[in-house]
Amino acid sequence: MARILALSGTPGVGKSSVASAIATAVNAEVISMAEFVGARNLQDAYDVDRSTRVVDEGRAREALLREIVVGRSRDDVEWVIIEGLMADVVADQCDLAVVLRLDPRVVKARLELRGYDPKKVAENVQAELLGTCTYHMQEMRKDFLDVDTTGKDIGEVAKAISSIMRGGGDKEPYRPGLVDWISRPDIDPAAFF
Numbered sequence: 001m002a003r004i005l006a007l008s009g010t011p012g013v014g015k016s017s018v019a020s021a022i023a024t025a026v027n028a029e030v031i032s033m034a035e036f037v038g039a040r041n042l043q044d045a046y047d048v049d050r051s052t053r054v055v056d057e058g059r060a061r062e063a064l065l066r067e068i069v070v071g072r073s074r075d076d077v078e079w080v081i082i083e084g085l086m087a088d089v090v091a092d093q094c095d096l097a098v099v100l101r102l103d104p105r106v107v108k109a110r111l112e113l114r115g116y117d118p119k120k121v122a123e124n125v126q127a128e129l130l131g132t133c134t135y136h137m138q139e140m141r142k143d144f145l146d147v148d149t150t151g152k153d154i155g156e157v158a159k160a161i162s163s164i165m166r167g168g169g170d171k172e173p174y175r176p177g178l179v180d181w182i183s184r185p186d187i188d189p190a191a192f193f
């Protein structure tokens with residue numbers, strides 16, 4: 001009987017990297033939502049203006065819920081990790097839910113490095129600044145971890161989360177609400193709009 005982890009966060013925060021590091025630590029299989037949605041044609045429409053694909057949330061949830069049923073029945077892995085920007089859509093049905101957070105200035109640098117166009121960079125940096133993924137997650141469930149990854153390497157983040165998955169580890173530092181970029185004296189929100 002495998003357990004299910006939902007791992008969400010703004011693009012560039014490290015979801016895919018952290019998911020594969022956790023998978024090695026706890027014997028897990030990773031479902032990447034980007035691949036999952038692409039392979040099943042769950043895109044709603046092609047948003048030409050934002051050069052981004054919009055996911056049909058209802059169909060994505062249905063497809064992932066079936067995957068969760070299959071995942072739970074597995075005994076060859078301890079966990080199935082659903083990682084993606086929209087992993088919150090099934091977070092209510094998962095055993096643990098985590099949102100990865102990252103200083104918006106670092107998000108900006110990472111997305112520019114990825115070659116995202118300026119509009120898409122701005123949109124995602126603003127989403128992180130405002131805590132959009134955290135907001136969506138709290139709509140789905142009240143207990144989840146909001147993990148600030150800033151200044152931590154991939155292994156450290158994976159270790160903190162996998163300790164909690166194993167039943168140890170302190171959840172208190174990851175209580176939602178503690179990450180608050182807008183109130184930080186060194187961050188000027190207006191600089192990202």
Ligand SMILES: Nc1ncnc2c1ncn2[C@@H]1O[C@H](COP(=O)(O)OP(=O)(O)O)[C@@H](O)[C@H]1O
Pocket residue numbers: 009010011012013014015016017018110149152153154157
């Ligand atoms: N904690 C971290 N410290 C430094 N670099 C990281 C960290 N997490 C991810 N990265 C790097 O940032 C980039 C984006 O990571 P990725 O896992 O693809 O993010 P996501 O899946 O959330 O979009 C990659 O180049 C990755 O190596």
Ligand SMILES: [Mg+2]
Pocket residue numbers: 015016017
């Ligand atoms: Mg990714």
